[in-house]
Amino acid sequence: MLTTIGKNAYDGSVLRGMFTAATLWLEKNCHQIDALNVFPVPDGDTGTNMLLTMRSTLDEVRGDEVPAGVVAEAMAHGALMGARGNSGVILSQFLRGLAQGLDGKERFNPADFSAALEQAATMSYRGLSHPVEGTILTVIRDTVDAARQAVATVTDLVSLFQVLTAAAAQSVARTPTLLPVLRQARVVDAGGQGFLVILEGALRFLRGQELEGGPDLISPTLPLVLTGYEEEEEEEEEESYGYCTEFLVRGEHLDPDLVRRRLDKKGVSVMVVGDEEAIKVHLHTFDPGGALRYALKLGTLHDIQISNMDDQHLEFLEIRRASVATVPIATVAVTWGEGMAQVFQSLGATGIVPGGSTMNPSTRELLAVVEAVPSQVVILLPNNGNVVPAAQQVASLTGKRVVVVPTRTLPEGLAAILACNTESPLEQTVTAMKAAARDVTTLELTRAVRSTTILGLKVRKGQCIAILDGEMVAAGGSFSEVISRLCQSLGLGEREVVTLYTGDGADPAETEAIAGLLRSSCTGQVEVVSGGQPYYNYIISLE
Secondary structure, three states: OOOOOOOOOOHHHHHHHHHHHHHHHHHHHHHHHOOOOOOOOOOOHHHHHHHHHHHHHHOOOOOOOOOOOOOOOOHHHHHOOOOOOHHHHHHHHHHHHHHHHOOOOOOOOOHHHHHHHHHHOOOOOOOOOOOOOOOHHHHHHHHHHHHHHHOOOOOOHHHHHHHHHHHHHHHHHHHHHHHHHHHHHHOOOOHHHHHHHHHHEEEEHHHHHOOOOOOOOOOOOOOOOOOOOOOOOOOOOOOOOOOOEEEEEEEOOOOOHHHHHHHHHOOOOEEEEOOOOOEEEEEEEEOHHHHHHHHHHHHHEEEEEHHHHHHHHHHOOOOOOHHHHOOOOEEEEEEOOOOHEEEEEEHHOOOOEEEEEOEEEOOOHHHHHHHHOOOEEEEEEEOOOOOOHHOHHHHOOOOOOOEEOOOOHHHHHHHHHHHOOOOHHHHHHHHHHHHHHHOEEEEEEEEOOOOOOOOEEEEEEOOOOEEEEOEEEEEEOOOHHHHHHHOOOOOHHOOOOEEEOOOOOOHHHHHHHHHHHHOOOOOOOEEEEEOOOOOOOEEEEEE
């Protein structure tokens, strides 16, 4: 349960809880994040480095500390002391900026946290000699931009973090379009994906969701779900990467900017962060000794780590070769909601594009996933009428063969993917998928955002409304009332399978009432699935 003080104001215990949950969620996903690591060279494991940094972050927080500013400062100090790898150092800078934004605050509200995020983004870019877009930096900036635009409308941290995670997911999906090395490797940026997982872990804490149990999963809202990819056979010159060198310097009157300029002459990927008393250094160099000798002139050295990146590169290539899996026909589905994404994945979707109602993905975002999936033949499921036009533009922008099955709803998309047989000829498969989609009836339940009259049906703002295959058919005071009125007209007695997908924040008692109504009217099978979709409290698939 969240510890709050005042209306929508949160103390340091909430901050600690968020980052504790984020660390646990990162731990469950770190191995999959490691497998994404391709940029700029394989200098260790991104997921593991971020996890170790997060653990160090929490080591500095005492259990009796509740002022938000105190907790944030302790976390920032712990992150600096334990930062590992390029991504870990950037993460420590992010937390340092967050602490500066919350400095002196006993508690904070969503506006305070959003303002602190601005400082965190600024600090994330500092310490790097040559910031590169398409990495965790871009994801951080895009996430903070979304927070800035939404802060006037959010009322609590749950709402704010929903905005943050959605923006981060969109940004991560975009990283292959910004970095050729990611596009060639057919993966998203590992550091950006790690940052998204951290946000998701915090959101799970705020929602009171479980973090333990179940198999390790890559972030449920992973924009690019890659089950494998085709190794590109290109003739490349042997490349040597040198050594990833990290250490902590303690001293007096240290100047991080000066140290960074000096080390720029001794290596690449140079990052120097800290203050006058302690600085963390990360660089890639062929002469670790030269960097260490210079640092010894500044003060005492601690936590020295030197890794041979050539060995790591060979290990990384072996991991990639072991995970290669191509498919004759790939399926890419547009979906929204954690549960919905997992359902599509479990049915064999090769790629997931986050989006749908109110957040239609662009043609560029669809193209990025199509290019990333491990097949030269792709079936695209838009699952929303508004997404179909953008999906139909993709075929002309790629060398792959892309066929759009114009599904208008999520149930239509699920029926279509169930009918997909990747071993059959493409034309036969597409015909079967289109037929399966046509056989599904979709009923969507949400609340009216304004009063109106449509086809003689009067609706008041806030009323529960039902939309049947795109046409509004009923309105009432509760979803149970609306369903009760529609049971007969829906022909439930003739349906073989009825699936109730619960949306984000659906009321358990009302869910049980609706499921009871469906079961009492339907002679077939009735299933209840957690879809997690926003905006639509319930989506019902009738087959």
